[in-house]
Amino acid sequence: MAPVIRVGDTVRRVTGRWTPAVHRLLAALADAGVDGVPRVLGLDAQGREILTYLEGEILSDAAPDVRWAGEVLDAAGRLLRRVHDAGAALVADECLVWRSPRREPAEVICHNDFATYNLVVRDGGLVGGIDFDFASPGSRLWDLAYLAYRIVPFAEDAVGADGLNKDRRLAQLIDAYGMPFAGAEVMDVMAKRLDDLAAFTRDRAGETGRADFLEHAAMYQRDAAALRLRS
Structure with missing residues (x-):
């Protein structure tokens, strides 16, 4: 931005x-x-x-065999867990000013955009995550659900993901993160996350006049509706 x-x-x-x-x-x-x-x-x-600078290629730009590799999905889940655990002590510091709003239950510092377009790969493996500017206190599920939306994936605009077993990949991601969340629980938060993202994106469209933001907001709303039907 x-x-x-x-x-x-x-x-x-x-x-x-x-x-x-x-x-x-x-x-x-x-x-x-x-x-x-x-x-x-x-x-x-x-x-x-x-x-x-993290040397490599953005995951969303990588070839489908890398973008949807099970090893990359596992590594993303493990990295998000490490980020959450390492930053959790900052939740209680009320002097810190964050760009995004605090969301309860505030358990960790959420990245708030931990997705394929902010993950970096090199030689077919995940090497890291970038763009922490929108971080703020929130729940583990808030971040994990959006990662799942983009990397399982449940996003309408995902390319090359045909034939993937989404239920199996969601369970694999939850296992890699290492918390006993149910798949239905993650999808419920995912739909709420998309509701929030649609509202944010519509506001950005009004501020910038960009019609593509309205198209993105409409996609998030469709995907949220599909998730609610799925669960």
């Missing part, structure tokens, strides 16, 4: 009032030894944040 520029082995992006909180989160992940997430290197002369 704002310019992101690569400079050598770093990424530069504009900052906001949420940046100190995001940097605290990324520092907590680094302290916990969570690999595959950007490290904060400070600010440049233009006041932009400097982050390390």
Whole structure:
């Protein structure tokens, strides 16, 4: 939603009032030894944040045999769990200002956009996740459900996913994350997540005048309805 520029082995992006909180989160992940997430290197002369660059290809751009590989799905679930566990202590810090709203039950710091277009692969394997700008306190299921929507996938715009066993892949993702959630529970939160995303995207359409945002919002609404019929 704002310019992101690569400079050598770093990424530069504009900052906001949420940046100190995001940097605290990324520092907590680094302290916990969570690999595959950007490290904060400070600010440049233009006041932009400097982050390390994760070498690789965005998962949503990868070939279908990589994009929907079971090993990548497992790795994504495990990485999200590590991110959640490492950042959970920040939930109680009321001095932190986040870009996205706090959602109860606030158990962890959610990435809020942990999806195929923010995951990086290299040589057929997952190497990390990027773009933590919309992080905020929320529930584990809020994040896991959206990852499932994009990587199982349940999204209407998923390409090359025909023939995948979605129930089996959802169960596999839950197992990789390592919490005893039921598939129906994840799909219920997924539908609510899409309701929220549709409303957010319609608001963005009104602010920007972009018709494609309205098309995305309509897709989220269709997918939410399909999930409710499925469950």
